Amino acid sequence: MIDLLLVNGVVVTMDKERRVLQDGAVAIHDGRILEVGPSKVLQETYQASKVINCAYHCVLPGFIDAHGHGGHSLFKTIATENINDWMPIITQTYKHFVTDEFWYYEGKLSALERLKAGVTTGVSVMGSMPRSDDPIFALNHAKAYNEVGVREIVCTGPCNPPWPHSFSRWVDGKRVMREVTYEEVLAGAEAVIEALHHANKDKTRAFITPFVIVTSVNPSAPTPVDQLFGLTEFDRYQARKIREIAKKYQTRIHSDAFGGMIHLAIQDKEYALLGPDVHLQHCRGISFDEAKILAETGTNVSASPGFGQINARTPVTELLEMGATVAITTDGTSPMTPFDMFQAMRRMQLLQQAALRDYFYLPPGKLLEMVTIDAARCVGWDDELGSLEAGKKADVITVNMAQPHLNPENMHVHRLVYQAVGGDVNHVIVDGQLIMDERNVLTVDEKQILQEANEEANRTIERAGLEIYMQPSKYFWGHARAYLDERRYTPTS
Incomplete structure (x- = not known):
């Protein structure tokens, strides 16, 4: 007797042959896939404790969102009127105005949203810039994800200089601020990795995550070539420390990169944060030479389809043609991005096609690869995730x-990529456990999560004085272009 048998579905395997089985089945036992094949054959072969009839459904691997942020789910759209100040506003909030419990309640909401959109594995960078002065934030977030049942890759590490850095904790309702050294945030990140890497029966992993791979240039946009003056001593020191931690705990490195950083990073060949064990998000505005470096070093790349792609594009198609592994991510959920991989695929396709003025780039099959098997490679988990194959972990979703x-119900991969949305996901299985059945979440009380998340969001908004950033400008209604006409944020606010 096996645990689960999914039958009568259109099974999109994402295996090496990219098989699509029109009347397919998936047999699952002890958290792993036993067999994928025709429904008639598997029904004759296996008796199952539970059989799910997947008629009029597509069955495919759970989506892997290779980059997102812990914390953001409670700040959706806040400060979008102040979009150029959004990063400092939210970073200041994470550093000084969130409680330890915030990370638990936000983690529950984040995991729930991902689950209901078919994301079975999600990367969560702790904050807008990583915050690792204490391990409690990541521990609470991972606890929340584990209770919901979604795999999480917790990413934490040092933010950018200067050091020491001020951070606040809230004790008995009072703010306690202190100066934290660089060595202390590294120790906090180590504690997280030691506690969480391969935890919860390997549903939780932890990567070391400096904010960016080179700290001495613009951390959020490409740097002009005449401003690339070489690595600083601190750049070299950080690369060495990150490499040491990754080696000590046999974990991977995840970070952000923008144009110019890769050119600088490769100058320190021994410790450069590049290579097969590294996964870089964004890579917007990188040069052709830098794209070649990424491909030649086997560095994994992920990118999200936001407005920034118009100003400085990630050369997704060029990287793919050079042989690099590239994943599509949401980078969600703030300031205004859902954890919906279907939307992310379509937006990425449109942006790349528009930039290249070529309708034929990023066909639907490639897009689906970039949120399943390619995303699994990006995070170093493709030996067990990303496709429906015998022996792999049973992370499976169905789409109604x-x-x-x-409809019409044909050309199924096209239908999924071009028309489906996260709300069309009907069943979710993680590690062989059915955690959403016909959109009913089985692991947690969804209404309670929403209530607690709203309460925590309101407390944080009041504590941090974020109400001003929630107000629309006078140009919100009836105008073709928005202006703010007032200063809402100053660096000391």
Whole structure:
């Protein structure tokens, strides 16, 4: 007797042959896939404790969102009127105005949203810039994800200089601020990795995550070539320390990179934060030479489809043609991005096609690879995740195709990529456990999570004085262009 048998579905395997089985089945036992094949054959072969009839459904690997942020789910759209000040506003909030419990309540909401959109593995960078002065934030976040049942890759490490840095904790309702050294944040990150890497029966992993791979240039946009003056001593020191931690705990490195950083990083060949064990998000505005470096070093790349791609594009298509592994991510959920991988695929396709003025870039099959098997490679988990194959972990989702926007029911991969949304996901299985059944979450009380998240969000908004950043400008209604006409944020606010 096996645990689960999914039958009568269109199974999109994402295996090496990219098989699509029109009347397919998936047999699952002890958290792993036993066999994928025709429904008739598997029904004759296996008796199951639970059989799920997947008629009029697509069955495919759970999505892997290779980059997002812990904390953001309680700040959706806040400060979007102040978009150029958004990063400092939210970073200041993370550093000084969130409680330890905030990370638990936000983690529950974040995991729930990902679950209901078919994301079975999600990367969570702790904050807008990583915050690792104390391990409690990551520990609480991972606890929340584990209770919901979604895999999480917790990413934490040092933010950028100067050091020491001020951070606040809230004790008995009172703010306690202290100066934290660089060595202390590294120790906090180590404690997280030691506690969480391969924890919860390997549903939780932890990567070391400096904010960016080179600290001495613009951390959020490409740096002009005439401003690339070489690595600083601190750049070299950080690369060495990050490499030491990754080696000590046999974990991977995840970070952000923008144009110019890769050119600088490769100058320190011994400790450069590049290579097969490294995964870099964004890579917007990188040069052709830098793209070649990424491909030649086997560095993994992920990118999200935001407005920034218009100003400085990630050369996704060029990287793919050079042989690099590239994943599509949400970078969600703030300031205004959901954890919906279907939307992310379509937006990325549109942005790349528009930039290259070529309709034929990023066909639907490639897009689906970039949120399943390619994303699994990006995070170093493709030996067990990213495709439906015997022996792999049973992370499986179904999509309900019996809906007007997904019919006619043919060319199934096209239907999924071009018309589906996260709300069309009907069943979710993680590690062989059915955790969403016909959109009913089985592991947690969804209403309670929403109530607690709203309460925590309101407390944080009041504590941090964020109400001003929630107000629309006078140009919100009836105008073709928005202006703010007032200063809401100053660096000391």
